[in-house]
Amino acid sequence: MDARVNPLNNQPANSKQPRRPNQEEAEAAVRTLIAWAGDDPTREGLLETPGRVTRAYGEFFAGYEQDAKTILSKxxxxxxxxxxxxxxxxxxxxxxxxxxxxxxxxxxxxxxxxxxxxxxxxxxxxxxxxxxxxxxxxxxxxxxxxxxxxxxxxxxxxxxxxxxxxxxxxxxxxxxxxxxxxxxxxxxxxxxxxxxxxxxxxxxxxx
Known part of the structure; x- marks a missing residue:
């Protein structure tokens, strides 16, 4: 990978990193999107959805925490x-x-x-x-x-x-x-x- 690129976000290494939201803030964002889509985030079927979505995102975007150099080192x-x-x-x-x-x-x-x-x-x-x-x-x-x-x-x-x-x-x-x-x-x-x-x-x- 180009050394000038930050492996955690695909951005130039000298770019300013935004603060990473915590779990509570991420789940609140999911509830906002559910409400924006037109549904009720407080109804029974959606109560646990924010937690599930954030856990899924943790899997979908796990590459930000991994490094190609380590994988190809041996x-x-x-x-x-x-x-x-x-x-x-x-x-x-x-x-x-x-x-x-x-x-x-x-x-x-x-x-x-x-x-x-x-x-x-x-x-x-x-x-x-x-x-x-x-x-x-x-x-x-x-x-x-x-x-x-x-x-x-x-x-x-x-x-x-x-x-x-x-x-x-x-x-x-x-x-x-x-x-x-x-x-x-x-x-x-x-x-x-x-x-x-x-x-x-x-x-x-x-x-």
Whole structure:
């Protein structure tokens, strides 16, 4: 990740941090939204909703409390001289659009060409989760994943593709159900060599 970006809020490191509300204030905000939507936050079925919502938000946005460097810190060098593509595809993820705070859900494909060892395969899935569990755009999420791989693994090249359906398009607005948004980014050898790009697309079934 770019060192100039605060990992807790996706904002420049020198930006002023707002005070984080406490549990009581967060639950009061949920009650306000319930009332704004037209319902009664004091009725039986909604009495415990503010607590449930804040607990759910704690899960949805747990990525603000996690660090990519820690996840990618341990690598393995005894790989029998293996130096070809390492690929983990179809990694499921869910995130929340920073514009409407509604989910977008999809899968990630990550590949890299090792330089000095490899990282545990599960760590790539955890890396996706770290950045997905924040308020995001898909474009930014794609960039953050590959930047973290480059910064902390130093591969000869990396490739990331995300495919997702955005609820802000399917549940509201144009109601484009089933529309998929695809973003990808290549660095190093993948950016320089079209053959390596084609190999990546073939391995994830896009050729």
């Amino acid at each position: 690598t393995f060098k005894e790989v029998g001289g293996y130096d070809d593509i390492v690929l983990v595809k179809d990694i499921p993820f869910s995130s929340h659009c920073e514009h409407h705070m509604v989910p977008f859900v999809g899968k990630a494909h990550i590949a890299y060409l090792p330089h000095d060892g490899v990282v545990g395969l599960s760590k790539l899935a955890r890396l996706v989760d770290v950045f997905a569990r924040r308020l995001q755009t898909q474009e930014n999420l794609t960039a953050q994943i590959i930047d973290a791989i480059n910064e902390h693994l130093g591969p000869r090249g990396a490739a990331v593709m995300l495919e997702a359906e955005h609820m802000c398009m399917s549940m509201r607005g144009v109601h484009a159900h089933g529309a998929a948004t695809v973003t990808h980014r290549f660095t190093g050898v993948f950016a320089e060599d079209r053959v390596e790009q084609d190999r990546f697309f073939a391995m994830i079934g896009k050729r």
